[in-house]
Amino acid sequence: MPVTRAVIPAAGLSTRLYPMTKSQPKEMLPLGRKPAIHVVVEELIEAGIADICIITGRQQRAIEDHFDLGDDPNSNAANGDLFPPALREGRVHIYYVRQPEPKGLGNALLQAEGFVGGEPFVVALGDAVITGAGGEGGLVSRMEDVIDNTGCDAVLGVRHVPKSQISQYGIVKPFGSVEGKPHFMVEDVIEKPPPEEAPSDIAIAGRYIMRPIVFDYLKHVAPGPGGELQLTEALRRLVHDREAIWAAKMKPGERRFDVGNFLQYSRAFIQFSIDDPEVGLSVREYIEGLMHN
Ligand code: G1P
Numbered sequence: 503m504p505v506t507r508a509v510i511p512a513a514g515l516s517t518r519l520y521p522m523t524k525s526q527p528k529e530m531l532p533l534g535r536k537p538a539i540h541v542v543v544e545e546l547i548e549a550g551i552a553d554i555c556i557i558t559g560r561q562q563r564a565i566e567d568h569f570d571l572g573d574d575p576n577s578n579a580a581n582g583d584l585f586p587p588a589l590r591e592g593r594v595h596i597y598y599v600r601q602p603e604p605k606g607l608g609n610a611l612l613q614a615e616g617f618v619g620g621e622p623f624v625v626a627l628g629d630a631v632i633t634g635a636g637g638e639g640g641l642v643s644r645m646e647d648v649i650d651n652t653g654c655d656a657v658l659g660v661r662h663v664p665k666s667q668i669s670q671y672g673i674v675k676p677f678g679s680v681e682g683k684p685h686f687m688v689e690d691v692i693e694k695p696p697p698e699e700a701p702s703d704i705a706i707a708g709r710y711i712m713r714p715i716v717f718d719y720l721k722h723v724a725p726g727p728g729g730e731l732q733l734t735e736a737l738r739r740l741v742h743d744r745e746a747i748w749a750a751k752m753k754p755g756e757r758r759f760d761v762g763n764f765l766q767y768s769r770a771f772i773q774f775s776i777d778d779p780e781v782g783l784s785v786r787e788y789i790e791g792l793m794h795n
Contacts, residue, residue, distance in 0.1 A: 505622050505646050505711060508551040510542060511610040512628035513559030513601040518763055527562045528761050529628035534774030538761045539565060539628045546626055547586050547594050548636025549643055555597045555617040556628070557610045569596050606730025608720045615717045622649055622713050625733075629761040630708025631770065632659075632752070645711045645750045648685050654746040656716060656737060658688065659709030661752040668697040668705070670763075672734040674749050675701035685750040688741055693734035704749070706734070707758055716740065 516523035522531065529539035539556070546554055558565055571590065588594040597617060601610045611625065624642055635641040645657040660674055675690035680702075690701060710733075719736035726732050741747040752758065759770035775785045 503621070503650075504550055505624055505642075505649075506550070506552045507555070507618055507621065508546045508553070508624035508626055509555045509557065509611060509614040509618065510539065510546075510626050510628045511557045511601075511607055512539060512562065512565060513557045513604065513610045514607075514629070515559070515604050516629075516762075519767070522764075525561055526564050527558075527628075528767075529562075530564045530568065531761055531767060531771075533631060533759065533761070533770050534778050536774075537568060538631050538759075538770075540568065541631045541633070542626050542628055543569070543589070543596070544586055545632060545636040545640070546624065546642070547588050549624070549640055549646075551624060551642075552588075552593065553595050553597065553617075555599055555614050557599050557601050557613055559601045559604055559610075566598055604730075605725070606728075606732060608723060608731030608733045608736055611733060612717060612720050612731070615714070618714055618717075620714055622711055625710040625712065627708035631759040631761065632707065632709065633757050633759070635709075635752070635756040641707075641709055641750065641752055641756055642711070644684070645709065648748050648750050649711050649713075652746075652748055654748045655740055655744060656710060656712040656747045657685075658691070658737075658747065658749045659707045659752060660704050660749045661707050661758065662703050663705040665697045665703060668700045668703060669694050671705035672737075673700045673702060674704045674706065676704065676749065680704065680751075683751075684753075685748055687745075688747040688749050689745075690741060691734050691738050691747070693732050693738075704751075707752055 512529040516528040519528050530537045599613045601613050641659050648657045672691055672693050673695055674688050677687040677689045680686045719740045723731055723735045760766035776782050
């Protein structure tokens with residue numbers, strides 16, 4: 503059965519990006535012409551998702567305002583054209599649920615339990631943008647095939663990262679070698695290990711498909727530092743108990759951009775600007791000019 507529901511957690515405080523994010527969510531930071539979360543929503547729509555639940559928190563009204571189609575009949579057409587037709591024409595719906603306290607990704611997801619119902623659902627982190635991954639054969643669709651074919655509890659979208667970035671991500675321990683395998687079974691997951699303790703260089707990329715059993719585990723995970731509930735910790739317990747988590751690798755051509763720290767955000771902004779059909783060439787020339795001065 504196709505997966506039609508997705509949750510985008512976007513309720514973090516983004517203190518790492520202050521002052522840029524003091525009064526706006528990082529998910530609204532522009533990547534070229536579009537806010538990051540707009541690109542994530544487009545990816546999900548291309549992957550066939552029909553109902554999207556965005557988890558927001560304090561000072562995140564801008565996200566809700568952004569996806570309004572507008573109520574002035576004159577500006578409506580102009581605003582509406584900014585979104586994919588499926589959203590404009592009401593075939594895709596966006597819902598909002600609030601996380602009352604900033605208690606981490608795991609707690610944010612628990613707010614969406616009612617929305618999800620009994621079916622597998624996608625989780626797409628609002629600060630992790632992946633381009634070239636939508637549509638048939640894209641990352642989310644391949645993950646869907648894996649959950650369908652294996653009947654597993656969860657599938658994680660993953661990719662190899664340089665050693666220097668290992669401590670920024672959830673890291674996966676595969677069963678055996680993953681060489682040449684597009685997807686594989688997961689033995690363990692560890693949140694942000696020091697590189698010397700990491701079981702591999704394979705990082706969770708911010709895309710998940712999970713069955714609702716994950717909620718049972720989220721409810722029993724002990725909070726970590728700052729009272730935050732870690733999704734990775736719930737997945738770790740789940741995989742220890744049931745050995746039924748798989749991972750699907752990102753493909754060459756699928757590019758991931760992080761909005762969660764300033765260096766990565768700067769790179770992402772430059773890349774999207776260079777790729778802009780209208781001004782991209784001029785931006786590139788400008789940057790090349792800077793290099794030669
Ligand atoms: C979260 C997850 C982590 C994952 C990462 C991907 O971390 O906890 O496992 O690898 O997203 O972006 P965060 O970026 O919220 O610190």
